[in-house]
Amino acid sequence: MxxxxxxxxxxxxxxxxxxxxxxxxxxxxxxxxxxxxxxxxxxxxxxxxxxxxxxxxxxxxxxxxxxxxxxxxxxxxxxxxxxxxxxxxxxxxxxxxxxxxxxxxxxxxxxxxxxxxxxxxxxxxxxxxxxxxxxxxxxxxxxxxxxxxxxxxxxxxxxxxxxxxxxxxxxxxxxxxxRKFLIAYNINLLSTKEQAHRIALNIREQGRSAKEPGRLKGVQGIGWWYDEGKIAQVSTNLTDLDVTSLHQVWTEVNKDATELQIPVMGSEIVGLVPLKPMIDVAEYFIEKENLFVLEEEQKVQLAVNRLGLTTLSPFHYKTRIIEYAVDNSGSSPLLNKTVREFISEVAVRKPAPGGGSVAALIGSLGAGLCRMVGLLSSGNKKFEHLEKDMRRLVPVFHAAMIRLSALIDADTRAFNSIIEANRLPSGTPELAAVKTESVQKATLNAIEVPMETAKVVNSIWDALVELAAVANITAISDLQVGAKSLETAVYGAVCNVKINLPGLDDVSQRDTLREEAEKGLETCRQGFVKSVEVIESRIKSNSK
Missing domain, CATH: 3.30.990.10 (Formiminotransferase, N-terminal subdomain)
Known part of the structure; x- marks a missing residue:
């Protein structure tokens, strides 16, 4: 993003x-x-x-x-x-x-x-x-x-x-x-204004006095009567989301309301909100209720539901969450293309997008296939005995798929940065020094991006081996394609690392990165071999 x-x-x-x-x-x-x-x-x-x-x-x-x-x-x-x-x-x-x-x-x-x-x-x-x-x-x-x-x-x-x-x-x-992002967050109560304010005093950092502070740091709060809704509200400002989150405020207000036998009628966020606080709310309830939710927008919908954000008025998350409200299509031009458009873009007579972006794409497809096989082995009574394992393994492939998808555009941007740096003027010693520094920085970035592709892929081999041992046998061919795709992704990524290494002036750094790339290839080779052995063993066993 x-x-x-x-x-x-x-x-x-x-x-x-x-x-x-x-x-x-x-x-x-x-x-x-x-x-x-x-x-x-x-x-x-x-x-x-x-x-x-x-x-x-x-x-x-x-x-x-x-x-x-x-x-x-x-x-x-x-x-x-x-x-x-x-x-x-x-x-x-x-x-x-x-x-x-x-x-x-x-x-x-x-x-x-x-x-x-x-x-x-x-x-x-x-x-x-x-x-x-x-x-x-x-x-x-x-x-x-x-x-x-x-x-x-x-x-x-x-x-x-x-x-x-x-x-x-x-x-x-x-x-x-x-400053840090501030969220204006109000929780609705069927109570009096005085009762709402009593709860606000309990939770806000200022509390009632210096000698009697409240329970939550980074929270300002008062209780008031919201005439339009005919309800009271604990009205808060969350000034430091790293210290106190939305779900913590929600939980603490609910705790006090329960003790006072006051009904809580949802809540509202005033204005726009970043995506992360909403995902944090979802993750809290996913863990608390032992839920299995992968997709980002489903997590947002869960957060909206659990906080009751539609009680007073609709909460259209596509316009209320900043990252969704902003048109980000220009930040991932390759990822947002159709398959046909992407193939055509790769095939034209220009150096980028090239092998690095294609390697990241192939890796994301491989991780996606593993995710699919995991899901086909989950949520079904026939595979009920695998549910716990799938809930642990599938998120590994999901996270890798998302990260590798982002590296598709990152690799092309990195290559284009080298081109732009080499076009800088160098007519004076000062300009030449700036150009040299820019070229070196861009070259290092063009190495680090495909190196990241290899690292992400190599981080999921153990999960793939484990999945292959128990997954739905009818989808085992998909796992074969997934494993080969992941192997190809690492090979392609390392090729892109090596081709850019000569552009680094620091010989020591060059040698270190080359060694790291070679180790990445070996890790990939071992992971792929183990995966294929388990897959072929399953196929052989099933054919008897």
């Missing part, structure tokens, strides 16, 4: 629709960025935009939106109920998929530097991007608001991280940073 970083800039304009639309248009103009939500507030006079993309894409979109805001928003004429410091008040970058907080810190700093340089405005860093404790939180930096900025900005301790330490009346100042 492609890298997805979320950016949620808050602009100090929520009443002028023309300005709101103009900023939206500027965000949409950036290729590869998806604008997911625009939320204006008239009383707050503030609009929150939510868009996602790669690191480069979200920074560029944030810049495009800022340029528009610079032309159209005048802070000397702005007022509203929401605290604010500038025309672009806050601009957080948040990791969603295949991105880290470090990536988002880099985005925040890159954006801040560009914004300050291009528009000549002051920018403060906050959250994980800030290195100063007294100005890590937005309220700390925003204290005094726009009206107090002219005197505050001249103080040494409030000198901006980027841009001039001078008051810019039309713009004010911007706060940019990196």
């Amino acid at each position: 492609a890298q997805i970083i979320e950016c949620v800039p808050n602009f100090s304009e929520g009443r002028n629709q023309q300005v709101i639309d103009a900023i939206s248009k500027s965000i949409k103009s950036v290729t590869g960025v998806s604008l997911l939500d625009v939320d204006p507030g008239k009383s707050t006079n503030r609009t929150v935009y939510t868009f996602v993309g790669t690191a480069e894409g979200v920074v560029e979109a944030a810049m495009a939106a800022s340029r528009t805001a610079y032309e159209l928003i005048d802070m000397t004429k702005q007022s509203g109920e929401h605290p604010r410091l500038g025309a672009l008040d806050v601009c957080p970058f948040i990791p969603v998929s295949n991105a880290t907080l470090e990536d988002c810190v880099a985005c925040a700093k890159m954006f801040s530097e560009r914004l300050a340089k291009e528009l000549d405005v002051p920018v403060y860093l906050y959250g994980f991007a800030s290195e100063r404790d007294y100005r890590k939180q937005v309220p700390q930096i925003r204290a005094g608001e726009y009206e107090g900025l002219s005197s505050k900005i001249t103080k040494e301790e409030w000198k901006p991280d980027y841009g001039p330490a001078d008051f810019r009346p039309k713009w004010g100042a911007t706060i940019a940073g990196a």
Whole structure:
């Protein structure tokens, strides 16, 4: 899956629709960025935009939106109920998929530097991007608001991280940073507001006081009455999903509600949510209830069902889960082709996609065949005695199939990176050094990708041998094709490793990787031989 970083800039304009639309248009103009939500507030006079993309894409979109805001928003004429410091008040970058907080810190700093340089405005860093404790939180930096900025900005301790330490009346100042994803999550109760708040006090990190903290770290919460639904809610914000998950909040609220004899009527997620927290919910219930669910979207549906996310309104996961809401078809162009299109793409007169991508495809097909044979030996009364083993083995093949599928496009991207690196200019010593470094980095990546293909395949031989010994005999020929496909995948992957090795300047590294590739071939040979021996033994035994 492609890298997805979320950016949620808050602009100090929520009443002028023309300005709101103009900023939206500027965000949409950036290729590869998806604008997911625009939320204006008239009383707050503030609009929150939510868009996602790669690191480069979200920074560029944030810049495009800022340029528009610079032309159209005048802070000397702005007022509203929401605290604010500038025309672009806050601009957080948040990791969603295949991105880290470090990536988002880099985005925040890159954006801040560009914004300050291009528009000549002051920018403060906050959250994980800030290195100063007294100005890590937005309220700390925003204290005094726009009206107090002219005197505050001249103080040494409030000198901006980027841009001039001078008051810019039309713009004010911007706060940019990196933070973890926050989920607004409400659990519905047939109770009073006071009972809901009592539970909120029990679970939220703040608790009732410093001496009486709550049970869950990284959780903010209150109880309130939701008039539209005629129910009470424990309303929470999950500020650190690495510490406390959705299912933990759900479980703890249910525990307290049961003790108070209060019915729980499902829950709701406000706004969009990343895929991982939903999968984590599913995995919790799969383990708790001893379920057997493989497919990603089935796991999402299980999470939606167990949390009761459709109680108040429909939860359309295709539009509510960020990874599904974003069109990722461009990130896996080969994987998304039809079989006919893929064959044609391989057959044309160009070097990529080539053997590395084909090896990954063959490997994914081999793992898929093993998965199929495992499923044919499961969920049937005739094979009831194998159910426990199949529930353990099938996920191994499933995970390998998914990983190998992703390597199809990764291999072609790696090869194309070498081509692009070799096209870099080298007219000066500095440019030549940059080019050399880029070529070496791209070459190493073009070696590591097929090496990963071989490693993934070699990780499932033991499971294949075990499956071959007990699997549904009527599908044994499929297992034969699967084993041969896996062997071919490793052979093809190692061939691609070896052909790229001469491009590495580091002789020691070259030798180490060659040795690793040879070991991979030997591991494959042994795994294939064992698999074939077991398969042929089963066939011979069955023919008697």
